Amino acid sequence: MTKSSETRATLWVILASATLTVMAGAILGPIVPAIQSSLDVSESLAGLIITTHGALIVLVSPIAGTLIDRVGPRRPFIAGLLLYAAGGGAGLIIDSFIPLLISRAVLGVGVAFIYSGITVLIYDLYEGQRMNRALGLRSSANSVGGVVWPLIGGALGTLSWQAPFGVYLIALPLGLLAVVTVPETGRSKDTTRARSGTGIAGVAAILRRRPALLSVYVLYFAANAFLYSIVVFYPQLLAELGITSSLSISLYLSANGVAGGISAAIYDRLVARTSRHVLVAIALLLWVGAFIGATLANSALTAVPTVVVFGLGQGLVFPSAFAWIEALAPTDRQGQFSSYLASSGYTGQFLSPVLFGLVVPLFGIRGVFGAAALIATLGALTLGTALGRRA
CATH class of the missing domain: 1.20.1250.20 (MFS general substrate transporter like domains)
Known part of the structure; x- marks a missing residue:
């Protein structure tokens, strides 16, 4: 075949x-x-x-x-x-x-x-x-x-x-x-194809030779943790704005999914005009703006851009992560190394309420999105520096 x-x-x-x-x-x-x-x-x-x-x-x-x-x-x-x-x-x-x-x-x-x-x-x-x-x-x-x-x-x-x-x-x-x-x-x-190594020692050897794989797992972990910061904590922010209807809340969260679906659907055309690194850098900047917007939202209308802009970034990061695994992992280990992407993503979803929840007693619900904006900013600066060195 x-x-x-x-x-x-x-x-x-x-x-x-x-x-x-x-x-x-x-x-x-x-x-x-x-x-x-x-x-x-x-x-x-x-x-x-x-x-x-x-x-x-x-x-x-x-x-x-x-x-x-x-x-x-x-x-x-x-x-x-x-x-x-x-x-x-x-x-x-x-x-x-x-x-x-x-x-x-x-x-x-x-x-x-x-x-x-x-x-x-x-x-x-x-x-x-x-x-x-x-x-x-x-x-x-x-x-x-x-x-x-x-x-x-x-x-x-x-x-x-x-x-x-x-x-x-x-x-x-x-x-x-x-x-x-x-x-x-x-x-x-x-x-x-020669097998590229088995067991923990083999995986460690591949990661030493291709450390960029670890960066992809960290990116995917963070993307899923950010996503669940929206899923778990945004309804609480909306409640502060007087939006408590389950239908209304579901519409906000659905807007995130629709935006992500749109940007992911045109991903191939976007990556053909630039590169995965640039698209992920753009996504991180979108997330910074989205989370800052969440900390400043003061009405039902101003709460909309956060979920839309975050979704647009999500639709760029997820396919980029999978494409990087295909490019970086040994051909005979693509199943194994793509499975670590799944594990890192679901771990990010699971830990997101725990990690961001630590912020709530200190800074309130808006503090969650302030912390997320700071983390996304650090990620954008790190990737921007790396791109600058490659230029």
Whole structure:
């Protein structure tokens, strides 16, 4: 299978599957109170239904990446879709806490295989500008999923707290479609490539030779931490401005996803005119402006630019990070090193409320965005200095 042999149907299956990685937790956000009430558990335990799959993604992604390097991305990707349907859809019939938590762990394993499988499929099926386009569309699909699936979850939640779990079953027909549309890429059959080292020692040796990989992981960690600073703390800022309706808050957060989807959709055209370094520098400057805007917002109208401008930057950073892994990681270890990107991203999401939460007692909610602006400024200065040295 050559990189020119993929079909339009293959791309659609990949992009549809990309929305599922966002849907995994987002679709249940609106029904957490109903889960808490129906299962008679505390708010924190109900929250575990949302976060457990993320912990499994962090732990299992490196295993998924290593397996993908050995057998190719197709079979792990399809297996991930089937696990996703089983683990997510189980909530339709489970009505007790522990079994539901176990099903969420199965869901997390499925997401880990889907996430890394999509990444390596794009690496293997596309090249050059077409790969940049596929990566941009993948990030755009993630953003669209972040807008659409929570709305569907909220709507189904009006029927019953279990109804939204039925949406996870969409992964089953996607898995069947993948069987007939997603090709083997030949990765597992290529025996001519020398393995670039295994185990922790091998990974450490590669990172020493290519330290830029660590910079990409830090960037992706920070991007996800920034994103969840918006998701977690922006509703509290909006409440200070008198915006408390769940629908109104969801519209602000949806604006972030729409903006990110737009910039990611044209990523390939932007990167063709400049470079990934420049696009990421622009994104960091956009984030500085967005977070400063959050600290100054004093009305419903002035709170809009923050989520829009942040989303525009997000749509530039995410595909750039994946493209850098493809360029920097050894070809026979792309699954493994792309899986570390997934782990760093979900770790950033998990730690974001903890790290930024330390600021709230000292400086209030606006202090969270002031701290984020400072961090983004430091990142922009660091990257700007590096670009200046290269010039």
